[in-house]
Amino acid sequence: MKALVLLGSMMLGSQVMAQKVGSVDTAFILIDPDHKIVVDAYDDPKVKGVTCYVSRAKTGGIKGGLGLAEDKAEASISCRQVGPISFEKPLKQQEEVFNQSLSILFKKLRIVRMVDVERNTLVYLTYSDKLIDGSPQNSVTAVPVDRTTMIPVK
Template structure:
């Protein structure tokens, strides 16, 4: 009986962690394109810059490419390292874009379209979207935040909405 109870508790924990991962925005949306090492580490992985791509979940035809720092070493290998707030973003129209009404009327300004944890707790890299109706442009802002103290480091990219052939 004790063995069966332990298995049930472990299964419950596994399902809880999977549900948490699947419900977190951006975690499963990014696709790693590649990376380059920046600092050699004797133990564990090297520090590197990772390039990822993600599609805007609400706007088909809009894709963003994000480069970000990833800390290596033993702490990085076991998942307790805190990545720096350095990131850059470039977004492009890769297909026909038809804006949903909630974006057109500005109700979705500042809407989070991507989020990735950059430390064990409390720090994340986020991308939010704004719509500039006057210029018919989507604006994407990448920034890092922390529960106690955020970072002013940020990067923006725009997608002018044009006819797609």
């Protein structure tokens, strides 16, 4: 039992949490919550000064209210410099930096950071790991870093 509690606390400690920025209703549902588009903010855990804003659909209704609905596999991302950019240690060339469960059936929203060394730019890609018609929906954004601050890469 103690091992399960310890494992659970270690997993929660390493998880990056989204901060809700806001939402808009897109369809009225008489019973329980409406369908929405939500906007969440994610601070890059390895790059100080960069925040990613992700908008995505959130299903309402009875299933949505109970957390059993399957949200659409569509999202949009915009990452911005929100302060001085700094790096504690070198970054991997490509790394998943966030993921969030969108359904109880293994679908996740994922955000991957890539480093474009030639242009000294951080590129962020969001996608869902559930395929739609053989091709995943995705969105990309980039944050250029001033040439005086070179991005350290492993």
